[in-house]
Amino acid sequence: MKKKLKQILLIDDSVSDNFIHARRIRNVNVTESIITKKNGREALDYLTEELPNNQYQQPELIFLDINMPVMNGWEFLDEYDKLMDKQKALVVLAMLTTSTAESDKEKAKNYGHLSTFLEKPLKEEDLLSIIQKHFPRLMEEE
Amino acid sequence: MKTSEPHQRQQKILRALIAGALVLLVMFAVAFFNQLRIGTIRDTAGDTLGLERNLAAILTAVKEGESSERAFLLTTDDAYLAAYKNGKQQAFNNLTEARQQLTVLQRPSLSIDTLQVAITEKFATLDQRVASVRASAANGPLVAEADRKLTAQITHTINRLSEGERRQIAELRTRIDRMHKLTAGLLLFSLFALFGLIYYLYTRYYPLVLQVAQSIERRDDEIDQRRIAEARALTLIDALKSKNKELDHFAYIASHDLQEPLRTVSNFIELLEEEQGHNFNEDANTYVNFINQATDRMRELITQLLRYSQIGRDDESQRVDLNESVAMALINLRPVIQESSARITVQLLPNIEGHPVELTELFQNLLGNAIKFTPPGRVPIITVTNSVKNNEVTIDITDNGIGITKVARGKIFNMFSKVHPSGAYQGHGIGLTFCRRIIELHSGRLTLLPAAEIGSTFRFTLDTYVYEKEIKADITD
Known part of the structure; x- marks a missing residue:
């Protein structure tokens, strides 16, 4: 049995997008669990929720939508920056909608931990290449 | 038509003005010359009066001379002789003056010549008597018949002359009177004419003045209305501009938000094909193709609409x-x-x-x-x-x-x-x-x-x- 990620966090207000993304992630079979949160605020609450043994959820990979109610992707990133390292994920990836892609890419230059942009919806090939790029060891052991 | 009417009226008014002014000018000229002539006539009257007085003075001097001579003849007092000589001198002086006055008045000097002859003769007679008295130192004949005649002639001549001059004066006075009346009449007439002219101008120009006032009022109204209309137009322009902005914004929001459900549709069609595609028969494939074409076209339309709404927005x-x-x-x-x-x-x-x-x-x-x-x-x-x-x-x-x-x-x-x-x-x-x-x-x-x-x-x-x-x-x- 190949090694999997412990947890992937999807932050997106679109139920249908979450459904599709969760389904495709499950199809490529790279993680033990998939958690979905509807906006930045809920996601922050989830990340900062303390578990027994001074542990945190700490998902390895976060897919972040930008355009969300309550707390959007940019606001989330501002808050995320202030978290302790053990609360943070290994990789955060922003997902962009085509219509706002250009202006959002401009803005994203101000956020250091965002180097990759993905266009929604994610495809299975996209997921595989992301895993290969950020978690090469998972692919090796396959 | 409309433009020539006021023009004609103005011509008419102008003509009336010129005619009125001419009449007034003529009247004033006549009055002026009349007044000048009155002055001349008055001078003549003054001269005539002076002449008449002179004539009276001549008579008085002759009479005084004669009475002084007579007193000398009676008393042989030299004081009376001096008074006589003085009277004689006075008579001749007045006579010379009267002659000059006659020349000024441009009258014939015939009667004054007669008078001079008579007076000269008279004083010659008197001088003769004085001389004879002084020589003999005795009283001479007091009044000769010839001497009395001479005095009567002198008196008569002077009276006649005076009478003539008085008549002359009366006549001149009448003339002056008449001319004064003429001047007054002319002035009065001029005054009426002036009033008439002013009234004419008033009746002619009053409607014009009214018209001008009305048109000014109308224009002010128009300006006000135009200003109001302008303000309204500006408000409208503002409203339209903001409406336009709203529309642009609406187009932007609409096209942006329309993409979300569209994306969901195409995403799930894709998912359907991925997961169930192998179960599709030919019909199902055709349907899915139609749906895909429609979503593609709709995506394109929305994108264009979005671009359209963004023209001129950013820069x-x-x-x-x-x-x-x-x-x-x-x-x-x-x-x-x-x-x-x-x-x-x-x-x-x-x-x-x-x-x-x-x-x-x-x-x-x-x-x-x-x-x-x-x-x-x-x-x-x-x-x-x-x-x-x-x-x-x-x-x-x-x-x-x-x-x-x-x-x-x-x-x-x-x-x-x-x-x-x-x-x-x-x-x-x-x-x-x-x-x-x-x-x-x-x-x-x-x-x-x-x-x-x-x-x-x-x-x-x-x-x-x-x-x-x-x-x-x-x-x-």
């Missing part, structure tokens, strides 16, 4: 070299130009104040259309000509393409309208709508020139200046 206008805009458009069109081997001639274009990205898109759309709507097998020949006049450049883009039919002419500028059967020519039917919007952004108009034998010509204008800033400044002032 300020700046100096744009239209030659560069065309050059950029040609670079973007390079593949189609090469494919069709189109020949494009561009006349040197001016610089304008505008939006560079939109202007490039404008040329790209129109040139692209010109190439696209050329029948297969024909080499597209396109010319871009222009002329500048009054801060406005007019640009013609002429092609040798399929042209535009009469029926199609009314439709081509409508959004999403395609006049060719689906599939004959590719496109979204939005190009010309884009063009028109971009041209309107530059205060211009897009028209299609009347159909020629072959091809078509799109003509559009662009303002070389953007007035928007100035208008805004005016409103805030």
Whole structure:
């Protein structure tokens, strides 16, 4: 049995997008669990929720939508920056909608931990290449 | 008609004024000369009066001389002799004066001559008597008959003369009186004439004055109304501007938000194909294809709508070299130009104040259309000509393409309208709508020139200046 990620966090207000993304992630079979949160605020609450043994959820990979109610992707990133390292994920990836892609890419230059942009919806090939790029060891052991 | 009427009336009034002024002038002249003549006559009357008094003085002097002589004859007192001599001297002096006065009055001196002879004779007689008395130192004959006669003659002559002069004076007085009356009458008449003239002018001019006052009032009203209308127009313009902004914003929001559900539809179709595709029969595949085509087209339409709503939104206008805009458009069109081997001639274009990205898109759309709507097998020949006049450049883009039919002419500028059967020519039917919007952004108009034998010509204008800033400044002032 190949090694999997412990947890992937999807932050997106679109139920249908979450459904599709969760389904495709499950199809490529790279993680033990998939958690979905509807906006930045809920996601922050989830990340900062303390578990027994001074542990945190700490998902390895976060897919972040930008355009969300309550707390959007940019606001989330501002808050995320202030978290302790053990609360943070290994990789955060922003997902962009085509219509706002250009202006959002401009803005994203101000956020250091965002180097990759993905266009929604994610495809299975996209997921595989992301895993290969950020978690090469998972692919090796396959 | 209307213009000549007041003119004629003015002529009439002018004539009346001149006539009135002439009459007044004549009357004043007559009165003036009359007054001058009264002065002369009065002088004459004064002279005549002086003459009359002189004549009286002559008589008195002669009589005094005679009585002094008589007193001397009786008393041989030298004092009386001196008084006699004095009287004689006085008589002759007055006589000389009277003669002069007669000359001044231009009267015949005949009677004064007679008088002088009589007086001279009289005093000669008296002198003789005085001399004889002094010689003999005795009393002489007191009054001779001849002497008495002489005195009577002198008295008579003087009285006659005086009478004449008095008559003369009375006559002159009557004349003066008459002339005074004439002057007064003339002045009174002039006064009436003056009043008449003033009244005439008043009746003639009062309606004019009224008219002028009314027209001034009317004009003030018009100015007020125009000002109100202007203010209303400005408010309307403001309202329209904000409505336009709202519409643009609406188009933006709508097109943006429409993408979400559309994306969901296409995403799930994709998922359906991925997961259930192997179970699809031929019919199911056809359905899915139709759905995909529809979502593709809708996505494209929404994207175009979004772009349309964003024309002129982001950037300020700046100096744009239209030659560069065309050059950029040609670079973007390079593949189609090469494919069709189109020949494009561009006349040197001016610089304008505008939006560079939109202007490039404008040329790209129109040139692209010109190439696209050329029948297969024909080499597209396109010319871009222009002329500048009054801060406005007019640009013609002429092609040798399929042209535009009469029926199609009314439709081509409508959004999403395609006049060719689906599939004959590719496109979204939005190009010309884009063009028109971009041209309107530059205060211009897009028209299609009347159909020629072959091809078509799109003509559009662009303002070389953007007035928007100035208008805004005016409103805030």
